[in-house]
Amino acid sequence: MTEPVRTEPAIRETVYMDYSATTPCDPRVVQRMLPYFTQNFGNAASRSHQFGWTAEAAVDQARQEVAALLHAHEKEIIWTSGSTEANNLAIKGVAQMYRQKGNHMITAVTEHKAVLDTMKHLEGEGFQITWLPVDRKGHVDLEQLAAAITDQTILVSLMAANNETGTIHPLATIGALCKQKGVLFHTDATQATGKMELNVDTQHLDLVSLSAHKMYGPKGVGCLYVRRKNPRVRLTAQMDGGGHERGMRSGTLNVTGIIGMGEAARICRTEMATEIPHLAALRDRLQQRLLAGIPDAVVNGDEAARLPHLTNISFPYVEGESLIMGIKEIAVSSGSACTSASLEPSYVLKSLGLNDELAHSSIRFSLGRFTTTAEVDFAADRVIAEVLRLRAMSPLWEMVQDGIDLSQVKWTVH
Amino acid sequence: MTYSDKVLDHYQNPRNVGSLDKNAADVGTGVVGAPECGDVMKLQIKVGDDGRIVDAKFKTYGCGSAIASSSLATEWLKGTHVDQAAQIKNTQIVEELSLPPVKIHCSVLAEDAIKAAIEDWRKKQAGTPAAGSQVHA
Numbered sequence: 001m002t003e004p005v006r007t008e009p010a011i012r013e014t015v016y017m018d019y020s021a022t023t024p025c026d027p028r029v030v031q032r033m034l035p036y037f038t039q040n041f042g043n044a045a046s047r048s049h050q051f052g053w054t055a056e057a058a059v060d061q062a063r064q065e066v067a068a069l070l071h072a073h074e075k076e077i078i079w080t081s082g083s084t085e086a087n088n089l090a091i092k093g094v095a096q097m098y099r100q101k102g103n104h105m106i107t108a109v110t111e112h113k114a115v116l117d118t119m120k121h122l123e124g125e126g127f128q129i130t131w132l133p134v135d136r137k138g139h140v141d142l143e144q145l146a147a148a149i150t151d152q153t154i155l156v157s158l159m160a161a162n163n164e165t166g167t168i169h170p171l172a173t174i175g176a177l178c179k180q181k182g183v184l185f186h187t188d189a190t191q192a193t194g195k196m197e198l199n200v201d202t203q204h205l206d207l208v209s210l211s212a213h214k215m216y217g218p219k220g221v222g223c224l225y226v227r228r229k230n231p232r233v234r235l236t237a238q239m240d241g242g243g244h245e246r247g248m249r250s251g252t253l254n255v256t257g258i259i260g261m262g263e264a265a266r267i268c269r270t271e272m273a274t275e276i277p278h279l280a281a282l283r284d285r286l287q288q289r290l291l292a293g294i295p296d297a298v299v300n301g302d303e304a305a306r307l308p309h310l311t312n313i314s315f316p317y318v319e320g321e322s323l324i325m326g327i328k329e330i331a332v333s334s335g336s337a338c339t340s341a342s343l344e345p346s347y348v349l350k351s352l353g354l355n356d357e358l359a360h361s362s363i364r365f366s367l368g369r370f371t372t373t374a375e376v377d378f379a380a381d382r383v384i385a386e387v388l389r390l391r392a393m394s395p396l397w398e399m400v401q402d403g404i405d406l407s408q409v410k411w412t413v414h
Numbered sequence: 415m416t417y418s419d420k421v422l423d424h425y426q427n428p429r430n431v432g433s434l435d436k437n438a439a440d441v442g443t444g445v446v447g448a449p450e451c452g453d454v455m456k457l458q459i460k461v462g463d464d465g466r467i468v469d470a471k472f473k474t475y476g477c478g479s480a481i482a483s484s485s486l487a488t489e490w491l492k493g494t495h496v497d498q499a500a501q502i503k504n505t506q507i508v509e510e511l512s513l514p515p516v517k518i519h520c521s522v523l524a525e526d527a528i529k530a531a532i533e534d535w536r537k538k539q540a541g542t543p544a545a546g547s548q549v550h551a
């Protein structure tokens with residue numbers, strides 16, 4: 001017998017503040033999944049016996065739960081392996097299905113790579129892509145978006161909320177514009193699920209990508225919402241085979257994963273009303289402490305329209321990788337991709353107009369269901385201490401204290 | 415990224431952090447790198463009448479390996495004659511700190527900072543105003 005599942009993890013050696021990268025499974029999700037690994041292991045596509053019927057019934061219930069989170073109909077949910085696949089299916093599926101209607105699609109430069117690289121792939125196949133810029137807070141200009149739509153436009157793809165800054169796009173406004181212009185609207189809601197209201201009708205969403213592991217479900221499962229009325233959205237399948245999921249996504253269903261995602265969606269839906277203000281309070285506490293303790297720290301994104309659990313802060317005059325190294329007891333993401341071989345700063349932050357130095361020195365703190373006030377206070381104290389320590393050995397900080405304008409300095413660039 | 419114990423030690427307990435009087439005749443200052451590249455090193459030496467480096471200080475904006483490279487450089491510089499100091503090679507720093515290939519530029523920067531500091535000191539000794547090696551006068 002395994003150790004009993006805790007409802008709240010004990011304080012760990014490392015404080016986890018990277019919920020936007022992935023979340024732990026909610027213990028309730030795991031409990032719901034477990035019987036489907038062993039007793040109820042059937043293939044949901046087996047129509048000839050009880051094992052299959054049991055699995056199918058559980059999958060259908062999960063479908064209803066995920067649909068309910070979006071105010072959608074269960075038949076509009078197509079299971080996938082995650083958001084990357086859902087984004088690929090939505091964008092490539094629309095591109096191929098509607099190619100006769102037009103060859104133009106619109107997205108923004110701050111989208112996730114799963115959208116950007118899919119669009120780039122299609123650009124290579126002859127599609128015209130409009131890459132909308134964003135302002136300092138991460139918003140697209142809605143007039144620019146409207147002006148970009150032509151009679152050749154078949155799809156607008158804009159994320160619900162940004163993964164690095166948490167900036168929320170005005171979905172209802174964008175959706176209404178697309179509907180009025182007769183253009184399909186896809187939104188990657190991976191980061192937004194359970195953290196803001198999503199409603200396919202009031203927000204006029206035609207395609208929505210979701211991922212289980214960002215909402216306390218398991219990794220390796222997600223779904224695409226595909227509108228079936230007003231208008232009925234059709235997609236060219238990207239995976240051929242047994243014709244599962246109304247022919248849009250063949251492949252034996254990941255039954256345990258899907259059940260986990262269904263339970264995760266149910267918990268999000270029923271607890272959102274209390275969870276959102278709770279997360280926002282913790283996040284605000286963290287942000288206020290950091291800003292109070294560190295002169296010149298800057299919040300990136302739009303504080304007025306932002307996911308409740310996330311804050312992205314630049315700490316000028318210290319370098320991001322050394323800061324991450326110094327706060328190794330806190331699991332966070334850096335705005336510079338130094339963990340890989342490339343030393344490129346975040347393209348999202350650069351799109352907002354941050355210079356390389358500010359982008360390099362930024363950290364994304366993303367809190368979640370199991371974050372405690374004690375963890376927030378610990379993290380704030382550690383980050384403040386480390387930034388101040390690194391500044392004490394930073395020549396940039398020294399120059400600024402001496403009244404030197406860093407932008408006027410002639411650097412020896414390598 | 416995993417760091418060697420020596421990098422971690424220099425990062426957590428950096429040696430000789432600080433500043434010397436950049437206007438003093440016996441102090442040489444080198445500032446190399448650029449903020450947009452993610453590294454700026456300021457390295458200073460104070461040289462005695464016999465040409466030996468009596469003190470060395472650094473301040474570095476950069477990753478842990480950059481901090482460690484400059485911290486190590488100041489350790490090596492103290493007590494060394496400037497002529498020997500000018501011979502310090504980045505490969506020695508790479509070896510001492512077990513820097514991975516992606517961090518070799520940190521050692522290059524440290525070597526450049528040493529050379530720039532010595533050059534600045536030599537120019538002061540020759541009686542000509544320093545140029546090029548200092549970013550601010």
